Amino acid sequence: MTVRQLCEKAGFSPVTELNDVEVNGAYCCDLLSWIIGRAKENAALVTVMTNVNVIAVAVMAELSCVVLTEGVILDAAALEKARQNGVAVLSSEKPSYETSVLIHNLLGK
Amino acid sequence: MAINMRYVVDGSDFTTAGEASTAVKMKLKKLGIAPDIVRRVAIAMYEAEINMVIHAGGGVAEVELESDKIIIKLIDHGKGIADVDLAMREGYSTAPDAVRNLGFGAGMGLPNIKKYSDEMHIDTEVGKGTTVTIIINLQ
Ligand SMILES: Nc1ncnc2c1ncn2[C@@H]1O[C@H](COP(=O)(O)OP(=O)(O)O)[C@@H](O)[C@H]1O
Ligand SMILES: [Mg+2]
Numbered sequence: 001m002t003v004r005q006l007c008e009k010a011g012f013s014p015v016t017e018l019n020d021v022e023v024n025g026a027y028c029c030d031l032l033s034w035i036i037g038r039a040k041e042n043a044a045l046v047t048v049m050t051n052v053n054v055i056a057v058a059v060m061a062e063l064s065c066v067v068l069t070e071g072v073i074l075d076a077a078a079l080e081k082a083r084q085n086g087v088a089v090l091s092s093e094k095p096s097y098e099t100s101v102l103i104h105n106l107l108g109k
Numbered sequence: 110m111a112i113n114m115r116y117v118v119d120g121s122d123f124t125t126a127g128e129a130s131t132a133v134k135m136k137l138k139k140l141g142i143a144p145d146i147v148r149r150v151a152i153a154m155y156e157a158e159i160n161m162v163i164h165a166g167g168g169v170a171e172v173e174l175e176s177d178k179i180i181i182k183l184i185d186h187g188k189g190i191a192d193v194d195l196a197m198r199e200g201y202s203t204a205p206d207a208v209r210n211l212g213f214g215a216g217m218g219l220p221n222i223k224k225y226s227d228e229m230h231i232d233t234e235v236g237k238g239t240t241v242t243i244i245i246n247l248q
Contacts, residue, residue: 031217032212032215034217036155037221051123056155059131059151060134060148
């Protein structure tokens, strides 16, 4: 499933431009070194962290997208970096657990 | 022929932390280095770069691309590491609360560098500084 399809099917709101990068799973965490060390390539990152370093981690670990939960708002510097690096950021109103379950079910895993 | 890259890492700004790693990642990609190698370099170097910003007030990153390996050196003149074995332990961190609030300080940075590199060396002296050397083989 692509980021674009995930966004539509899950009813997330796009924060940055959508793309057709493949989403192959999800990793739910707010600690950056856990994310960068454990999340698999092309995973969707489910998090409440909104600072610029989250985007840097998504770039380094080659994650497919960042799904912000609980309706949190991305920092201005993070938004800029996400745009520059073509990182898709999506927004979910639901908590991280529910958001992760939703992605899991949509991916059929 | 070896290719060398050098970046100054600003120790005062979290919003630019990771720029050297980002630049190296893009350069290696452009040079046609295998994607899994590029990813490992990016992850290991990012952790070391962030450590220089958080714990050492910045420094210099030097990257050398040889025919069979990539050597990354993160050189700082910060406070140094008193007990390297302790620092290498998962979960050990001296990061201040402000840094933790940004999602860092889980004490997983050095273990991540070890995990994603083929070789890792820490040369450090308290009060003088730290050089972290990361070696990743090209095959
Ligand atoms: N460049 C450095 N200069 C001084 N101390 C460092 C440096 N890098 C790491 N350390 C020390 O090693 C500890 C563990 O580092 P790390 O595993 O990256 O965890 P974290 O950065 O989350 O604290 C740090 O908390 C710090 O005390
Ligand atoms: Mg660290």
